[in-house]
Amino acid sequence: MSGTSRKGPVFDPGLCRCCGALKKCRLLNHEYDWQGKKEVYSDMFVDCFGLMLSHLDGSELERLICATCVLRLRDASAFRGQVLRCEETLLQASIHVHGENVTPEVKQEPEVKLEERPEEVSEPPEAPEDDVMDPDYVDDGVDNGDLDVTVAKPKKSLKKEKKKVKRREKRGKRELVEKMRKTGERLRKLEKIEIQPAVEKKRVVDADYKAYKDCVTLVESSFVCPFDTSFSDYFCVYCRQVFTDPDKLREHTLTHDPSAYKDIVTAVKKLPQIDVHRIDCRLCPVKIDTLDMFKDHLNNVHGMTFYPNPSDFLIYKLTLTNLTCLECNQTFGFFHALRKHMAEHFGTCICDVCGAHYFEERMLILHQKTHQRIDENFPCKDCGKNFKSKHSRYLHEARTHKKEPAYQCVKCDAVLFSYTLRYRHMIEVHGEERLFPCEHCDRAYDSRKSLREHNRRSHLKIFKHQCDLCDKRFYLPSRLKEHMATHTGERNYRCEYCGKSYPRLRGLKVHMQSHGAEKKFRCTLCGAAFTQNVNLRNHVKRQHQSLDLDEFHD
Known part of the structure; x- marks a missing residue:
C-alpha cells in the first residue's frame, strides 16, 4: 500500500x-x-x-x-x-611545494618571557631608545639595581628557535613529498590494472512478495474467481456480498475489475482462496484447463513470470454439493469441512499435542486450550450457570436475564434476539440469497442444516433411535419420546381452551387450529363445521355411517 x-x-x-x-x-x-x-x-x-x-x-x-x-x-x-x-x-600542497618563487611560510619568532621577582609584580620602567643591549652580555646573576629582570642568553635562544623552525619546515616538506611520491606510484599501478566489468548480482526475491505477485498475476490474467468464506458462505472479495451458490458468486465477480485485487490481497491477512472452476486467459482468447497450462502459456506467449506454489494460495473447484479436494480427491458435503481438511495438506500451524493442522496462529491457540486440564469458566452472576467464553455468557445474560437483543446485523442498525432471527432478517430484509436445493428431490431449504437433516431422514434413512417395545425407528430422540407415549398411554399435551389431551405435540398443534382458524369444512347433513377436512371425514364416519363418504369429500 x-x-x-x-x-x-x-x-x-x-x-x-x-x-x-x-x-x-x-x-x-x-x-x-x-x-x-x-x-x-x-x-x-x-x-x-x-x-x-x-x-x-x-x-x-x-x-x-x-x-x-x-x-x-x-x-x-x-x-x-x-x-x-x-x-x-x-x-594544493603539490602546487605549493613545486611552484616557482614560492616563499615558505615562517612561523613568528617566539616571544622571550621575562621573569619577575615574586616580591615585586610591578612592570619595569621602559628603557630609552638608545639603550641597546650588548651582544656579548652574559647573565652573571648580579643584581642590576632597579631593573630587576633576568634574561637567559637571549641571542643564542633566538637562534636555536629559528633553527628548530627551519628543521620542522624541511622535515614537513620531505614527508609531504614522500607521501605524494607514494600516492603517484599507487595511481600508476591502478592505471595499469584492467578494470573488470561489474557482475550483476542476482536479485533474491522475498518469498512473501513472490507469492503476492503470483496471486495477483493469476487473478488479473485469468478468469479464476477469488473469494472469502465464513463457515460455508461465500463472500465476494471486492464488495463482501454473500452467496451460497458458487455459480452466482462467479457470475457476480466478473462484474468487478480484477486490477483492484492487488490492493485487497495486501490488506487480507488470511491465505488467499481461489476458485479455478474456469481459468481461461484474459489477455487472449485461449482456453486453459489447468494451472500448469496457464503457467506455461503466460511464460511462453505473454512473457510474464509466473511460478505458482501450492502453498501460496488455496485452490478449489467450487460446486453446490459434493466438494472435492484437488490434492487427494476426497469429497465433502459442505465447504467448511473441506477447508478444515485442506489444513492437513497446507496448514503450517501444528498442535504439538495431537498434530492438528491450522492455517492461522490464532486458531491453533484456541485449539490448544482444549488440551488444558482446567478449563476456564465464566459464571453468570444472576443464575450461576458456567460458560466457556465471555461472549457466550454475554449472549446468555442478554437473552435470558436482560431480555435484550444481542445479535447485530452487519448491514444495518438492527439488533436481533437470536442467530436464527438475524439469519431470517438477512434473507427477508436485505435479500440475501440462501437457498439449498436437494439433489435427490425437488425440495429446497434455506439452511444447510435443514438440508442435511432432510437428506438423512428422507433419503439416507438414518434412524438411530429405536423403540424398545416395537421395531419402529426415529431420526430424532424427541420423536422417539413422543412415540413412547403410545405404549404408556400418557397424554401430556393438553389444550388450554377445551382441556383435550394428546400423546404427541403435533396432535395438539393440529387441534389448536380448531380454536383460532376459520371452519371451512361443513357437514351438509347436520351443519357441523370443522377447520380441517380430516375432522369432517371422521365426523361423517361416526355420525353418518350409512352414507357414502365420497359425497363429503371436499
Missing part, C-alpha cells in the same frame, strides 16, 4: 530494485527532504557510480528503493565527497 509522509511518498510493502527485499520503500527519482537537504536517489547513483538507472519513467512499483539501500547510498555519497576534498588538499 502506498502512502505519503511529510518527506515524500512511501510504499509499504514495496520491492526494492537494489536489494530485492520486500520492505517499506521510496521512489528513486522523487525528491526527498533529509536533514534540511534535498536528495534524489537516482541522481546520487549517477554522481557516485556514473550509473544511469533504467525504467525511471515506468510504473512506481518498478522504481523503488528501501531505507537500508538509501543509507548505503548516502554513505557512498559522503565517502565520495571526502575523497574529493582530500584530493583538492593534495593538489
Whole structure:
C-alpha cells in the first residue's frame, strides 16, 4: 500500500530494485527532504557510480528503493565527497611545494618571557631608545639595581628557535613529498590494472512478495474467481456480498475489475482462496484447463513470470454439493469441512499435542486450550450457570436475564434476539440469497442444516433411535419420546381452551387450529363445521355411517 509522509511518498510493502527485499520503500527519482537537504536517489547513483538507472519513467512499483539501500547510498555519497576534498588538499600542497618563487611560510619568532621577582609584580620602567643591549652580555646573576629582570642568553635562544623552525619546515616538506611520491606510484599501478566489468548480482526475491505477485498475476490474467468464506458462505472479495451458490458468486465477480485485487490481497491477512472452476486467459482468447497450462502459456506467449506454489494460495473447484479436494480427491458435503481438511495438506500451524493442522496462529491457540486440564469458566452472576467464553455468557445474560437483543446485523442498525432471527432478517430484509436445493428431490431449504437433516431422514434413512417395545425407528430422540407415549398411554399435551389431551405435540398443534382458524369444512347433513377436512371425514364416519363418504369429500 502506498502512502505519503511529510518527506515524500512511501510504499509499504514495496520491492526494492537494489536489494530485492520486500520492505517499506521510496521512489528513486522523487525528491526527498533529509536533514534540511534535498536528495534524489537516482541522481546520487549517477554522481557516485556514473550509473544511469533504467525504467525511471515506468510504473512506481518498478522504481523503488528501501531505507537500508538509501543509507548505503548516502554513505557512498559522503565517502565520495571526502575523497574529493582530500584530493583538492593534495593538489594544493603539490602546487605549493613545486611552484616557482614560492616563499615558505615562517612561523613568528617566539616571544622571550621575562621573569619577575615574586616580591615585586610591578612592570619595569621602559628603557630609552638608545639603550641597546650588548651582544656579548652574559647573565652573571648580579643584581642590576632597579631593573630587576633576568634574561637567559637571549641571542643564542633566538637562534636555536629559528633553527628548530627551519628543521620542522624541511622535515614537513620531505614527508609531504614522500607521501605524494607514494600516492603517484599507487595511481600508476591502478592505471595499469584492467578494470573488470561489474557482475550483476542476482536479485533474491522475498518469498512473501513472490507469492503476492503470483496471486495477483493469476487473478488479473485469468478468469479464476477469488473469494472469502465464513463457515460455508461465500463472500465476494471486492464488495463482501454473500452467496451460497458458487455459480452466482462467479457470475457476480466478473462484474468487478480484477486490477483492484492487488490492493485487497495486501490488506487480507488470511491465505488467499481461489476458485479455478474456469481459468481461461484474459489477455487472449485461449482456453486453459489447468494451472500448469496457464503457467506455461503466460511464460511462453505473454512473457510474464509466473511460478505458482501450492502453498501460496488455496485452490478449489467450487460446486453446490459434493466438494472435492484437488490434492487427494476426497469429497465433502459442505465447504467448511473441506477447508478444515485442506489444513492437513497446507496448514503450517501444528498442535504439538495431537498434530492438528491450522492455517492461522490464532486458531491453533484456541485449539490448544482444549488440551488444558482446567478449563476456564465464566459464571453468570444472576443464575450461576458456567460458560466457556465471555461472549457466550454475554449472549446468555442478554437473552435470558436482560431480555435484550444481542445479535447485530452487519448491514444495518438492527439488533436481533437470536442467530436464527438475524439469519431470517438477512434473507427477508436485505435479500440475501440462501437457498439449498436437494439433489435427490425437488425440495429446497434455506439452511444447510435443514438440508442435511432432510437428506438423512428422507433419503439416507438414518434412524438411530429405536423403540424398545416395537421395531419402529426415529431420526430424532424427541420423536422417539413422543412415540413412547403410545405404549404408556400418557397424554401430556393438553389444550388450554377445551382441556383435550394428546400423546404427541403435533396432535395438539393440529387441534389448536380448531380454536383460532376459520371452519371451512361443513357437514351438509347436520351443519357441523370443522377447520380441517380430516375432522369432517371422521365426523361423517361416526355420525353418518350409512352414507357414502365420497359425497363429503371436499
